[in-house]
Structure formats: C-alpha cells, structure tokens
Amino acid sequence: MSRPLEPLVRLIRQGAxxxxxxxxxxxxxxxxxxxxxGLAGLEPLIANLIGYTCGIGVSxxxxxxxTFASPARDGAQFARFLAVTLFALGLNQLIVWICVHRIGWPFWAALIAVVLLVPGPTFVLAKLWAFRRPSV
Known part of the structure; x- marks a missing residue:
C-alpha cells in the first residue's frame, strides 16, 4: 500500500x-x-572549457x-541532458549579463542570482525530459 506523502518525499530526495x-x-x-x-599554463578560456566539459561528465x-536512477549508457538521454545543460549555461550567462551590465550589480551578486534561479528549471527539465523514463 502506497503512502500519500511518498511522491513528495521522493521529489524532495531527488532535489537534494x-x-x-x-x-x-x-x-x-x-x-x-x-x-x-595555474599549473599547466593554459589560457583561461581553454582551461574553463575543459573544466566545464569534465563537470558535465560528473553531472x-x-x-x-x-538523482534519477537511470542507465548512464543511453545516447538519447545523454543528448537530452546536453540540451538541458546548454539551456542552463545560456540562462546562467543571461542572468549574469542582465545583473552586471544592465542593473549594475557586482559579479558576485549576479552569481548569487544564478544559484537561486538556475537550478529549479534545470531540475524540472532534467526530471521531466532529459531523464524521463519511457512509458510502457
């Protein structure tokens, strides 16, 4: 017998x-x-791109x-995940641009806005699209 709060508990666990x-x-x-x-002397943009790519693998x-107990070896799922990641990166950059260049906030404040605004939609897209289980 299912408990009424079980879906909410599962959602909170996934979010955490x-x-x-x-x-x-x-x-x-x-x-x-x-x-x-710093150690290898790579140009910052190249170093950042390589670091970001490694972070995508971990993510x-x-x-x-x-988070979603899905198989990792699924090409279509990985492609959807990359699309979500690119969306998140674009949203991140847009928020920073608006906060810093339009509103005049310091960069650190823009990053706080990113941390507060980007994870929510990213989680929803990952859960409902990128890692969704096919209906049988």
Missing amino acids: VFGVVGVAATLTHVLIALALE YLGHARL
Whole structure:
C-alpha cells in the first residue's frame, strides 16, 4: 500500500541529490579549470572549457545514477541532458549579463542570482525530459 506523502518525499530526495551532484560537478569544473590555468599554463578560456566539459561528465553520471536512477549508457538521454545543460549555461550567462551590465550589480551578486534561479528549471527539465523514463 502506497503512502500519500511518498511522491513528495521522493521529489524532495531527488532535489537534494540533484543539489549535491551539482555542487560536485561545479567543484570538478572549477578545480580542473584552475589547475589547468595555474599549473599547466593554459589560457583561461581553454582551461574553463575543459573544466566545464569534465563537470558535465560528473553531472551526467551523478544525475543518471544517483538523482534519477537511470542507465548512464543511453545516447538519447545523454543528448537530452546536453540540451538541458546548454539551456542552463545560456540562462546562467543571461542572468549574469542582465545583473552586471544592465542593473549594475557586482559579479558576485549576479552569481548569487544564478544559484537561486538556475537550478529549479534545470531540475524540472532534467526530471521531466532529459531523464524521463519511457512509458510502457
């Protein structure tokens, strides 16, 4: 017999795991980018791109396995995940541009806005589209 709050508890758990995986992916991105720029002498944009790409790997595997309990070896799912990631990156950049260049906020304040505004829609898109289970 199913409990009435079970879907809500599952959603809250997924949201929490989504956050933890997101932090791990972000740390991977930042630490690799800083190491490549500082230790290997790569140009910052190249180092950032490589770090971001590594972060995508951590994010995809973490969300597939831990957040949504989906198989990681699914090409269509990975393609949808990349689309969600690119949407999130675009939204991130748009928020920073508006906050810094239009409103005049400092960069750190724009990043707070990004952290507050981007994860929600990203979670919804990941749950309902990128990692959705096919109906049988």
